[in-house]
Amino acid sequence: MNNENIRKAVREEIRQHPVLTSSLKHFAEHDAVYYPGYGNLGDALIALGTLDLFEDIGWAPKHVYGRHKHVLSGHSHVVMGGGGGWVKGLWESYTEQTVEFLQNGGQLLILPSSFSGFGECLLPYAAQVTIFCREQQSYDALIQQGMPEDRVFLCPDLAFYTQEKHFSDLEVAGHYPVLKIFRRDEEGISRPSRRDSVDLPLLFNDVQWATFDECLPPLRAAASLISQFECVETDRLHMAILFTLLGLTVKIKPSNYFKIKAVFDYTLHRFPTASFEESAQGYSCEEQNDDAYVRKLREEIKHLKREQQAEWERRTIALRQNDALLSRLEAVQEELGEASKKADILLEEKQAETRQKQAETRQKEDLMQQVGVLQNELKRKDDNFDQICLELAQLHEKKNGEFERLRQELETIRSSRLHRLGERYYTIFRLPGVGALLRGVRKIMTG
Known part of the structure; x- marks a missing residue:
């Protein structure tokens, strides 16, 4: 298969990844925000492929900018851009933000990235994170550190999802034989002279790549430049990916940790124009010995730092668990306090209601007593009335008798001589x- 067919196959593999697409749709349904990664021009290529994927699944998330500790506060679901910011002792760009976000109960989706030494840090919040690794070594390390298999998945670097239309109009001339792009930062182990190499991505460094307008202009400028060469030698992973996507010959060299070799073994090796060389060429024996000695010292220092970091992580995990339990206890106590307050309010309302009912009962009893008194008084008055009526009847009868007697006397008088x-x-x-x-x-x- 040629480069073009392989590129389409890898894009389709990403697009049809069942867990990736379903996870993104799930987060989209919960109003997730997108936290773009920081970095150099290589990170812009990751961001470009990520934006192409979002566009294809019909999602246009809101972006979160900044790198202060509380940048993710106020959000329940966050999708974090992929990259290499998860390497203990080297790149730890997002530790504070994500740990605080997870401690507050947030749900986090990390797009394809490389991981070294962060498993123990994320383990206490395993139920809240969905992690995609862009190569096998990171995946294996996270699983060995205890992350559940249903929270960690493999997926190619999203830089491979970049669509052809962004660079299809550029002329791939190949007028010059070789362009060397070697790192001059913490990851670099090659030491070419300044005249032999240019660290092109560092022209755009520490940028948060979030939109097409931010990513495309510098990437197109770089692509236009490198397309003038037939071959690129580099230890810059995403410069190698960009050259490969353009169909150019790429010779990839290692950096100071496993990322480049691991991504090559997982995805880049499928492209016929890409090759990996374990050791740098053109060094003298003395330079190679010095370089090997420096690398050995670096590795030993890194190993010691990782051991110290692991010990610190074990202690901090226990402390975080204690903090989490304490926070939960405080929350439960607060809930109990609120419940107690509500119970007191309800009890007071019930007591007030009882007092009101008792007052109403007493009022009813008083009214009934008054009614009884009135009824007795009425009965007494009825009895008096009956007596008065009887007396009136007797008096009336007596008057009638008297009147009759007088009438008879009057008749007697009238009838007398x-x-x-x-x-x-x-x-x-x-x-x-x-x-x-x-x-x-x-x-x-x-x-």
Whole structure:
């Protein structure tokens, strides 16, 4: 298979990766944010492939910028860009941010990266992380350090997902034979003279690559430059990947840790134009001995640092677990305090309700007592009324009897002779003439 077919096959392998695509969709459904990686021009190539993948699955996440400790605070799900920032004693770019984020209960997805010595750091939060390794050695190391197999997966570096359209219009001329790009930072072990090599990626260093507009211009400029050469010799992994994607011949040299060889063994070896050389060429015996001695010292120092780091990690894991338990205890105590407050409020409300019901009961009893008193008073008044009615009836009957007696006496008087005589006597006084004379004589006599 030629480079083009292999490139399409690798892209399809990434696109159809069942765990990667399902994990990204799951995080997208939970409003995850994307935390782009920091680094040099090689990291821009990773970011470009990542953005192409996001575009193909129809996801346009919000980006989180910055590298302060609390940069991920306020988010529940974070997708972290891939790269090489997980190497103890060398690159530890994201430790503080991620540990604090995980301690706060966040869910983290780390896109294909290399790992060395971080398994023990992530192990306490294994249920909260989904990790993709871009090569076998990192995967094996994380599993050996105790990470569960259902949280760690293999997937090619997302730089291989970069689409052809970004560089298809560039002319690959190949006018010059060899371009050497060797590291001049902490990872470099080759020592070419400044006239033989240029560390091109360091022209753009410590950048957080987040958008197409940020990634494409410098990458296209670099691609246009390197496409003027037939062959590239480099210990820069992503310069090797970029050259390979352009179809150029690449001779890859090792750096001071396993990353380049591991990625070559996992993905790059499939491209016929890429090859890996274990040792640098062109050094004198004395330089090679000195270089070997320096590498040995570096390895011993790194080994000691890793042992110290491992011991520190074991202690800090215990402390973090204690802190986590203490935090949980404080949270439980706070919840119990809140529950106690709510219980007190409910009890107070219940007591108030009981007091109100008791007051209402007493009020009802008072009302019933008053009703009883009123009923008794009413009964007494009814009894008095009945007595009064009886007395009135008796009085009425007595008056009627008295009236009847008087009427009978009156009838007796009226029927007597004297009454009749009196009637005649007074009749004479009402006669005209004689009556007036008689009234005058009576007046004189009674004088």
